[in-house]
Amino acid sequence: METPSLGQATIVSGLHHTVDDGLRIPERIESGSDPGILFELAGPREKIFFDPAKTRAGIVTCGGLCPGLNNVIRSLFLELHYGYGIAEVLGFRGGYAGLDPANGAEPATITPEYIEGIHRQGGTILGTSRGPVDIERAVDNLIRRGVNILFTVGGDGTQRGANALYQEARRRNHPLSVVGVPKTIDNDVGFVARTFGYFSAVEEAVRVLDRAHTEARSTPGGIGLVKLMGRHAGFITAGATIASQDVNFALIPEVPFRLDSFLEALEKRMRQKTHAVIAVAEGAGQELLECGEGAKDASGNLMLKDIGLFLKGQIERHFKEVGVPVVMRYFDPSYLVRSCPANCEDALLCDLFARHAVHAAMAGKTGVVIGFLHERFIHVPIELLAVHVKRLDPDSGWWRSVLAATGQPDCSV
Ligand SMILES: Nc1ncnc2c1ncn2[C@@H]1O[C@H](COP(=O)(O)OP(=O)(O)O)[C@@H](O)[C@H]1O
Ligand SMILES: O=P(O)(O)OC[C@H]1O[C@](O)(COP(=O)(O)O)[C@@H](O)[C@@H]1O
Numbered sequence: 365m366e367t368p369s370l371g372q373a374t375i376v377s378g379l380h381h382t383v384d385d386g387l388r389i390p391e392r393i394e395s396g397s398d399p400g401i402l403f404e405l406a407g408p409r410e411k412i413f414f415d416p417a418k419t420r421a422g423i424v425t426c427g428g429l430c431p432g433l434n435n436v437i438r439s440l441f442l443e444l445h446y447g448y449g450i451a452e453v454l455g456f457r458g459g460y461a462g463l464d465p466a467n468g469a470e471p472a473t474i475t476p477e478y479i480e481g482i483h484r485q486g487g488t489i490l491g492t493s494r495g496p497v498d499i500e501r502a503v504d505n506l507i508r509r510g511v512n513i514l515f516t517v518g519g520d521g522t523q524r525g526a527n528a529l530y531q532e533a534r535r536r537n538h539p540l541s542v543v544g545v546p547k548t549i550d551n552d553v554g555f556v557a558r559t560f561g562y563f564s565a566v567e568e569a570v571r572v573l574d575r576a577h578t579e580a581r582s583t584p585g586g587i588g589l590v591k592l593m594g595r596h597a598g599f600i601t602a603g604a605t606i607a608s609q610d611v612n613f614a615l616i617p618e619v620p621f622r623l624d625s626f627l628e629a630l631e632k633r634m635r636q637k638t639h640a641v642i643a644v645a646e647g648a649g650q651e652l653l654e655c656g657e658g659a660k661d662a663s664g665n666l667m668l669k670d671i672g673l674f675l676k677g678q679i680e681r682h683f684k685e686v687g688v689p690v691v692m693r694y695f696d697p698s699y700l701v702r703s704c705p706a707n708c709e710d711a712l713l714c715d716l717f718a719r720h721a722v723h724a725a726m727a728g729k730t731g732v733v734i735g736f737l738h739e740r741f742i743h744v745p746i747e748l749l750a751v752h753v754k755r756l757d758p759d760s761g762w763w764r765s766v767l768a769a770t771g772q773p774d775c776s777v
Contacts, residue, residue: 401748403555406720406734406741413728414512414541416449421725422471422511425488426459426518426525427663429699430547431564432706432714433488436517438479439718440545444513445476447719448726454511459493459518460525463502471509483711486703488517495662497525503532506540513541513725519548520749521663523733527746530731541725544733544746545717549702552597554752555735555744560713561706562599568701569604573643577610579693580639587630587640587679590695591672593702594645595665598756600701601645606765612640613772615671617647618756619763621775627682629773634688644671646698672696716741 421444425433437455444450455472456462462469472478472490482489506514506529516526523544533540546553549565569592576588592601598616605614612633615621633640646668653669661667676694683690706714713736720734720741735744756762766772 403735403737403742403744406724406743408723409727412448412726414726416726417451419450419512420452420454420510421450421513421515422454422456422506422509423474423490423515423517424456424460424462425490425492425547426516426522427492427494427547428519428549429487429492429702430549430559430561431486431702431704432560432710433492433517433547434479434482434485435706435711435714436545436547436560436718437474437489438483439715440515440722441474441476441479443719443722447722450513454509455490458491459495460497460502460522461493461495462491463505463529464497465505466498466501483714484705486705492518493662494521494665499525499528499532503529503536503538503540506533507536507538512539513543515543515545515721515725517545517547519546519550520553520753521665522547523746523749526733527731527750530746534730541728541730542746543721543725543729544749545721546733546735546749549600550594550597551599551603552595552754554749554754555733555737555742556754557737557739558713560710560717561702562603562710564704564707564710565593565600565701566603566607567707568704569600569643569697570608572695572697572700573604573608573610573641576693576695577608577639577641580641583691583693584638585634585688585690586638586693587634587642587690588693588695589642589644589672589676589679591644591646591670591698593698595647595668596753596755598645598648599762601643601648602756602762602766605643606762606769609769610641611643612770613642613775614766614770615642615644615648615675615775616756617645617650619648619758619776620651621649622777623649623652623678625773625775625777627678629775630679631682631686631688634683634690642675644675646671649675 453474457469530542551562580586580588605611659667732743735742
């Protein structure tokens with residue numbers, strides 16, 4: 365087996381490196397003018413860097429839950445174990461905290477028995493967490509345990525952590541391949557057209573919208589208000605709105621709205637019709653809430669103010685003032701939506717992301733995340749993810765479909 369030096373496969377430019385099978389890929393075809401970036405296509409390579417008999421791999425899952433995490437763990441293991449004959453695969457427990465032995469959790473040794481049936485369960489069998497880890501101690505531990513490959517399954521925060529781990533291992537000359545598998549129900553990771561778990565979350569969200577619609581239309585003056593996840597991006601709210609076709613107002617972070625315009629439009633509808641359904645992404649309308657210096661979670665993410673409860677209060681107050689009786693039904697299915705198992709579409713996506721991650725690692729790629737654009741899996745340098753986020757473009761077909769499905773007026777003026 366030929367073993368190129370890890371240096372050869374290390375990203376030095378901040379962009380792609382050894383492009384053996386590159387393709388210039390625009391992120392959005394719709395925009396037309398995007399010149400694209402030359403990405404390396406992911407997939408199995410003829411030459412691999414790691415000797416399977418001497419290689420130990422690790423898997424860690426971080427950040428919020430997402431349907432399909434267990435599918436990814438399972439497919440990573442299956443490809444490593446049966447595809448490449450890797451000797452040992454460790455599962456670090458409880459997110460990045462599990463990389464530091466000071467936190468006490470021994471990693472699991474993943475076996476075929478360990479992963480049996482896990483893909484039918486939501487959550488992650490390894491556990492997850494938010495919050496920092498001491499990078500030097502984590503890399504000490506990886507070296508001590510002889511781990512040469514680490515799969516970091518997580519969102520942009522996780523991949524920033526992965527970048528720090530890869531840089532530290534490189535500084536120490538430890539041949540560590542760090543390969544990220546992008547995870548978020550929010551679907552807002554750059555260079556990934558569709559993150560795994562997104563469609564499962566949308567499916568769950570549609571179920572709740574359906575219930576909200578049933579409640580609202582069964583009561584004269586019924587208003588079903590549903591708050592959905594989506595910290596910075598409205599993909600879940602938009603996707604669920606389009607799929608459900610029962611939503612009358614969709615509010616997302618990328619499209620600011622004026623409270624008075626929204627209330628006026630809702631009042632107009634309630635005077636003409638018997639009911640209304642509103643879907644609001646948790647990151648929408650944050651500018652309307654009393655903010656100040658917001659609190660942060662353990663990972664440093666700004667914690668959002670509750671737009672759902674705020675809107676509920678404002679709607680009730682407004683209709684009381686104008687003397688129109690309404691019956692408010694409020695739903696907050698956030699954790700319900702993301703803790704379900706993956707649906708079939710996501711299960712397939714998880715498997716492909718995982719297998720491409722293993723091929724990348726075995727070929728000696730490091731500091732890369734598996735991207736997915738235009739139905740092609742690609743190697744995205746981790747640093748690129750940090751500077752590039754994906755948001756729902758209000759000029760896109762997505763938003764036009766939302767407007768067509770809801771018939772909502774422009775509430776930004
Ligand atoms: N800049 C960073 N450097 C190192 N680790 C980070 C960084 N940002 C986030 N992390 C770590 O990555 C993990 C997951 O991050 P978080 O933001 O909670 O979720 P996600 O990966 O889904 O965005 C946490 O343990 C967090 O401390
Ligand atoms: O788990 P927490 O801390 O309540 O976080 C909720 C956040 O997690 C998400 O579901 C996904 O966020 P991450 O992908 O960053 O983990 C967001 O939509 C939501 O704002």
